[in-house]
Amino acid sequence: MSDWKASFSKGIVLFRAEKYEDALANFSEAIAMGATGFSVYDSRAAVLDKLGRTREALLDSKQAIYLAPDQWQGYARSAKLFRKANKLNSALKMVDMALKRVKQNDTKRRQELEALRAEIELAGQKQLQDRRRTFYHFGKLPLELATTIFGLIVESDHASVIRLTQVSREWRAVVLETPFLWSTLSLSSRHPVEKAKTWKQRCGGLLKRLHVRSGDMTTIWGVQELRTTPLSFLRALSLKEVRMDHFFNILPTCTPLVIQNLEYLELDNLVAQKDIYKLCAGEHMRLQTLIAKDTPLDWPALANNCSKIRTLTFRAWFDETNLPDFIWLLHRNKQMETLEICFLERPPMRLPLLCPSIPRDLPARIDMPNLARLSFTGGSGLPSIMLIPYLTLRHVQSLQFSKIRVPLDAYLRRLQGDGAITSLKEFKMNHCMLADPAVLVKLLHDATQMETLELECYSDAGHIAEALAEGTRVPCSESQDPSRPSTVLCPRLTRISFAHSLDLREGPLIRLVKLRNILPINPTVDAVSPVPQASADGISRVISLVIDGCARVEGGTVSWLRGHVPDLSCRFDVKKEVRRRNW
Template sequence: MDYWKTPFRRGIESFQAGKYDLAIASFSESLKHGGDPGTICDSRAAVYQKMGKLKEALRDSKTVIDSQPSRWQGYARSARLFHQIRKFDAASRMIDLALERIPSHQSARRDEMLALRGAVDSAREEATKEAAKLVSQRACHFGKLPVEIANTIFSFLLADDHAYVVVLAQVCQNWRFTILGTPAFWSILVLTERHPARKIRVWKERSKNRIRELALTEDFSLTPSVLEELHKLSLKSLVTLRLDNFPITHLPANLPSIGGACLQALRGLREANVTLLKGRLQWHGKTPVFSPSVLNLNSRTDLETDWAELSNSLTDLEEGYCYGAFSQRDWYNALWLFHRNVNLAHLEIRSWYPVTTLPPPTDRELPPTILLPKLSSLKISLSLPGALLARLAFPSLTTLEISGCPPPSVDHALRHLADSKAPKLTSLAIRNSTCDPQLMIRVLAATPLLETLELSYISTVKAVLEALTRAPDPQPVDSGAPHEVSAGLLCPILRHLDCSRNDAVSGGELVRLVKMRIAEAEKCAARERDDPGQSGVTRVQPLQTLIADGCPNLDSDVLPWLREKVPSVSCVYMTKKAAAWKR
């Protein structure tokens, strides 16, 4: 008896009703009762296709083909399934096999297969275009560049941060091959506390043992493995050496090929603690000559430094940091040091009160004014800035900071600044050093390029702020003269003001200062619109930063207005108690 027909009919009805799970169960039951595999599996494949179970549908379609190889239904079903899963070659093959088996009088079936072939061909063409586009997007165009151009690009990137070489080597295989194959990219070795011994070995291999710059940022005297690797490192190509917290007395033992040259360049240096040393090496055969360019000295009191000898040996300094390193009697030695280092660009002096009345040495001839043409930054604290500025000329100075110095010496320094000794000054900071407000106003009048001003812990700051608040004198309309706003307005391009830790600061002058500069900036903008070709005009800039921390008399009511008009405003009260009282 045909027991299989009943569940088969039930499966057809379930399929038509959208009950796919029940249809699958019914067709499977029909197979168990001996139903025709070709007919039943084709129907079950249709259900699987509706359910999105394409793998099971293909399996049933294969069963149909195996059981009825001469009929077209299994091939047609397989063609549709292969098209659906984007197996275009297999779909085309199944279409050809189906067309071979469809009777010629069933033109509708043949047209259906031909339409499917067109859809398969179109989908294949679209997929080919998408694949080509994806390949183009993923293609390494950088790898097609000549090696010389690629190396130049990498060199520009590594010029800002040499440590970036590790990141570049991990981008892709092509980049890694180029980076690892260029020893020059691995010529800068900076040793920190992080795996120093392993880093020496890696850099030694990748640089072909040609290290051009070496930086030691830790004291490795208690790390034998690092010292052993340093001994193996060839320094014949070394051009630059930097020591940061590495004792110079350990150089001969740890870097014997250059240690003696470094100590020779610092002969006379005994009592100072060198916390930072950087310099250049010049090789004369196998003999190196070391020229320090950056020197940071901290004071020690057990021995004295022979500055007379040291100032003769140091001639190429670009940065100097002297924190208590000079004694009171080293006035002329320090001046001689500055005189011989014309490339000095950054100088910091702390804790030095020299005796300037000593007789000058007879074996040296110092000019009345020492010219430092490249000095751009000068920071003086706990010292006598007046005495120092009186002997120095610095036409390129852009940054000056004076902190914690005696008022008479500060006034002396301001007097020299007011005499146009720093026409390019853009940043001025006076901290914890009371000064004559009129002298400060003269300095501000002589520095039209000033952009940053800090006056903290200054008892006379109120008069200076009032001067900054004064608007320029109006010019007659018919005068014919250009609008030189800088002639009557102090610091026309001042953008950053810090008046912290001053009891005299109140909200009134700050509001007037901000309001006046906004108004003048708008006037300048209007004049530029009316006369775009005008020349010789300094455009007033509104404040961008205002810092008034620790000013107890600054009324909090003005803060919302200040924050609305100035992009960055800081007003932090000195204590929580003071803040609670004010607010």
């Protein structure tokens, strides 16, 4: 026992003489000899602190506290070390523990610890100020501006409101106390009840958008949590696979007045019952976006009650007797900007009868000057393209046809005759047919603004590629000058797709790329601009070319194309994918 005490005493003398390495060796020797007093570990922690070995010093101070938990020395030493390591919260905790163990009459020690505590608190305040000044710029923003930024984030992704609460205590406080950030509720089979309770508490009666993504009972229980929540501010409603009789029973606050004030309504695969038609019966509806998939609608009611629709997407069974009501709906919504239609036949199962069609005095043509996006998909029912003769279009920018089983020649000629093609920027024709490919060539001749052309599974794609590569002469029947020179079609074309076109050969493709991509660059265009560059003749360069499944294009040609087209796609399907695509 006396041996370790001698080493310990010698270490104290060396420490006071500032010979820290020698002092450390003596303290370590004393511990190796069996020293168990807390003062030995506290002294070695002091030496290690002087040598800058803070982590090892903290381990010794921890051992000192373990050996003498009622003594203040170990806590005081730990506080100083934590202060040096800039762990201020731990340092404050250690100082408070030391103050509790200092005797009341030990005024000197108490004053020293109080001074240390004040120093740590001051350092904490300075650290917080520096952090806010250098990193936390958000803390300088006014509350109104902060909530506006949060609102923009939540608007693009309503689920981000939870992530915002996890960033910091300041953000969490702001988000939890801002009701409009909780105005969008989306319920699925994942924790719907807990989510509904949270949103109900936080939205403060300002629920504006409700999305029910599943029709199982757990999701319905989540909807039931909202039965006492006022829906007077609801503007968007989205329902998927929901039984409408259950929905209206468990949500009595969804009144006809609430339906009338909706601006967005999306219905996906709802169970066909009479309660579905309650969603169409609001008088003077404010509906601007209507999306219906695999869900029948009450067309007479919609035609009578809706006059503000800007986007209409419909893919479901359609009764031909309601065609006058559909046309009347278009007539009453001339400001429409997007129209996407796919008419399906009535399914074999028994469905409730629709309201009978109302006799109407229909106009011969409907002028729709704002319609920019027009999409027709062929179904098993009434051909959707038969609506084209009823429409007068002026500024269509996107025109799409998919799986239409009748030739499109007459309909494309009708659109060209109305002058609707001159503003066309995007044309897509997938799984469709033309009796005369010259009709499409003429369309491309008029579409001087076109940027995207997609012809998928089209039997005369080679003819179109040839026209794009060499231009076309205007037919004599349409021009007074038969010697008019050839014109490059679609000079602004940058994206082309000939996917799964079996007649496409490499010759037209090579000439097309040479015409549009291998020309001197216009010096007025910035070489580093992300905008597709134009040639000296004003022809835009092709930046994307899709030739998937084009079996007649040889491998050497594909390698050459890759060197001249920035984005080239050339993939071939396996038999399973071919059978799936075959219709």
